[in-house]
Amino acid sequence: MTDFAEIWSYLARGPLLWLTATLVAYAVGDACFRAAGRKPWANPVLIAVALLAGLLWLTDTPYPTYFEGAQFVHFLLGPATVALALPLWDNLPHVRRAALPLLAALVTGSVVAAASAVAIARAFGITGEVLASLAPKSATAPVALGISERLGGSPTLTAVLVILTGIIGAICTTPLLNALGIRDWRARGFATGVAAHGIGTARAFQVHPVAGAFAGLGMGLNAVLTAFVAPLVLRLFQ
Template identity: 75%
Template sequence: MTDFADIWSYLSREPLIWLTTTLAAYAVGDACFRAANRAPIVNPVLIAVILLGSLLWLTGTPYATYFAGAQFVHFLLGPATVALAVPLALNIHRLQRALLPVIAALLAGSLAAMASALAIAKAFGADHALLATLAPKSVTAPVAIGISDSLGGSPTLTAVLVILTGITGAVIATPLLNLLRLKDWRARGFATGTASHGIGTARAFQVNPVAGAFAGLGMALNAILTALLAPWVLGFF
């Protein structure tokens, strides 16, 4: 046991170990997802988060140490987000035919995401800092962190809430939209991307390419609109 502890103490200081561990955790999550016939509840990101969180807790590894090694994955979020423009460009004719519904859905989705979270938190006695932290929870992480910081919230807690929101959306979106008998892939995708940003968008692409393209659009537009409206909406609470 002592030998293992010594070996781990050495390995944990090497950045490559955390990048490898992150990729391995996601590979395990993806394998479970496929084995479960792509059931939404078996979300690969959720499984990877649980595995990595458990490992960090068991080994007593600070998050800063982990992030120093795994930050290359974080860097790739930027190019991956920009790449979402490709499927959207391929579906631009569908967007042009649904421009007004998209604008209406964007306004409704963005305002509902912020107002519902703030109203519930306010009812439980949350202070201004916590409300500012919650407001951008449905926005992709880099933008949400910036919004939270500018409003006086906690960027670190906002990042956690963003991940939880994304995972929740990815898990419940398909069953909920099926229950609502919503069959238009544009509407399904846009709703998922607006409510649960990148993680929800990834799930939408797994279900249907048109849904994925519109989910990417919803994620991008909601980030812009939330940045503009969050101070105003927060002012009501």
């Protein structure tokens, strides 16, 4: 009979174990999220990442070994970005009707998100790879990772910053917009999607369907705009 250590060393080298572990960790994270009543602080991605990071540390597994299995999930980020065409297409009539306010909110939100992040970070003495990883943090993750890579940032660090931005946006948006006295669901949802991408969009859908549709639209449009804004802002502050 083969002993457990041998089986483990065989499995730990192949992609099957870590692909399965990724899906299990996400399933656990999603179950926690549902159990917590879909509160934004119980983010399933954050829970899954914490579980996997702990598992890698416990089993002394290097990240590249893990990634050989997880890359099959990671690859889908590209097709997922392309698939964002669908919600954008579905909302095209809305876009035509409110084109100018949407354009103003998109440009303002996108520029403020990138410029304030880079400016404040610069004031704290953050430079180089970390600064470049921050610039695209309001864009949806698949897009932000691509931009970060092109700017000389670290895609894995950007992934973490993007997720944290989404969680912060999802928690802050309702009290913030109430305090500002903004009642238009289109303005509320759209600004949330621009600044806090998919996690903010999920939150907007919980609050109001119109806010949700406009948040998805904001996320999709900012994915395109951030690709242009982030390199410009970074050049300005470097």
